[in-house]
Amino acid sequence: MKNTDLLKAMTDIDDEFIEEAARKRTSLIPSGFSLRTATSLAMAAIAIVAVIVVRPQLGMGRKGDRSDDKYVYEYHTEGEEKEYLVPSSVSNKANDSLTAFEEREGEDGKQYFARDGTELYTVIKTREVQDWNLPVFVNQGVYDYRDYSVHVFGNEADKAEFAQWERNGYYYSITFAEPFAVEEALKIIAEIE
Amino acid sequence: MEDFEIVELYWNRNEDAIIQSERKYGRYCKKIANNILFSNEDSEECVNDTWIRAWSSIPPNRPDNLGAYLGKITRNLALNMYEKMNARKRGKNQTRLALDELSEVLGHESDVQQHLDLTALTESINRFLRTIDSENRKIFVRRYWYMASVNEIAWDYRITVGKVKMSLMRTRNSLREFLKKEGFEV
Numbered sequence: 001m002k003n004t005d006l007l008k009a010m011t012d013i014d015d016e017f018i019e020e021a022a023r024k025r026t027s028l029i030p031s032g033f034s035l036r037t038a039t040s041l042a043m044a045a046i047a048i049v050a051v052i053v054v055r056p057q058l059g060m061g062r063k064g065d066r067s068d069d070k071y072v073y074e075y076h077t078e079g080e081e082k083e084y085l086v087p088s089s090v091s092n093k094a095n096d097s098l099t100a101f102e103e104r105e106g107e108d109g110k111q112y113f114a115r116d117g118t119e120l121y122t123v124i125k126t127r128e129v130q131d132w133n134l135p136v137f138v139n140q141g142v143y144d145y146r147d148y149s150v151h152v153f154g155n156e157a158d159k160a161e162f163a164q165w166e167r168n169g170y171y172y173s174i175t176f177a178e179p180f181a182v183e184e185a186l187k188i189i190a191e192i193e
Numbered sequence: 194m195e196d197f198e199i200v201e202l203y204w205n206r207n208e209d210a211i212i213q214s215e216r217k218y219g220r221y222c223k224k225i226a227n228n229i230l231f232s233n234e235d236s237e238e239c240v241n242d243t244w245i246r247a248w249s250s251i252p253p254n255r256p257d258n259l260g261a262y263l264g265k266i267t268r269n270l271a272l273n274m275y276e277k278m279n280a281r282k283r284g285k286n287q288t289r290l291a292l293d294e295l296s297e298v299l300g301h302e303s304d305v306q307q308h309l310d311l312t313a314l315t316e317s318i319n320r321f322l323r324t325i326d327s328e329n330r331k332i333f334v335r336r337y338w339y340m341a342s343v344n345e346i347a348w349d350y351r352i353t354v355g356k357v358k359m360s361l362m363r364t365r366n367s368l369r370e371f372l373k374k375e376g377f378e379v
Contacts, residue, residue: 009314021334
């Protein structure tokens with residue numbers, strides 16, 4: 001017998017096994033989340049409004065001080081108001097990361113990110129699947145978006161605390177500082193693309 | 194469009210059947226082909242051939258599960274193409290890696306060409322798959338039917354790469370013992 005025989009014989013295994021393995025995500029979907037279609041997510045992405053105007057471009061921002069074992073965040077000022085600062089991309093040897101903060105309006109009417117504002121989320125971009133130090137959650141949902149899927153985790157129904165997705169050979173992990181409505185979380189993720 | 198509606202289009206010899214198949218299962222079939230061939234161009238050729246094969250085989254066939262039906266055609270075409278190209282194709286694509294792993298099941302390839310009934314082997318594999326638990330089965334099928342990488346499986350099932358490798362190794366060993374008992378020379 002050749003080992004290709006075994007692979008060929010595998011082709012005609014019962015449909016149920018093929019289907020079972022194709023439903024790779026459904027077994028992981030808990031009752032806490034409801035699935036959204038790609039269409040609704042795409043529409044949600046289009047409907048992004050100015051509440052959160054964060055357009056992170058991972059890996060494209062100015063680099064902060066490098067560190068082997070921790071991320072170093074770099075800030076630069078936006079306008080003359082020194083207290084209003086915009087976080088930009090950070091990087092260590094292997095990964096990129098970004099923390100976004102709640103937007104605030106300055107006295108001049110311009111929109112700024114406040115250094116002392118509420119932290120919204122942190123995104124980490126890695127070459128390998130992040131299977132280290134993963135928090136444990138009660139709920140998980142998978143949302144198909146364009147040609148990739150976003151795995152969303154949380155402990156409350158329809159709230160996201162953590163999400164991961166794979167895109168162009170990179171794995172992205174986002175940690176929300178507070179449980180975030182899944183709809184809003186997905187809008188943010190759609191923006192990060 | 195539902196599968197049965199697409200199948201009906203095939204039966205009515207309506208060429209929309211191919212358009213709808215491509216729309217619904219094009220990406221799925223492409224992924225299967227690409228995991229085996231590791232080439233965008235060759236995968237596209239396989240997927241295009243899949244629609245032609247489907248067109249010529251439905252009717253008389255009326256598949257209940259169109260996705261699996263089309264996936265099997267694609268996989269078959271891709272494996273045949275892989276075999277033909279293997280002599281000049283090198284590299285560690287998923288097919289090569291999967292074959293390396295499956296060689297553990299088979300020991301070494303026999304120099305004497307054994308007459309092999311692939312249908313009987315498929316039936317044995319089906320029986321074997323029914324004996325193992327769902328999690329290990331899904332990992333096994335994802336690896337050796339879909340040719341997904343170990344990393345991809347770990348990602349999809351939210352488990353570590355080590356756990357996937359361990360599961361695959363145990364399942365391969367069990368399969369080897371199972372096939373021996375079923376009278377196959379491994």
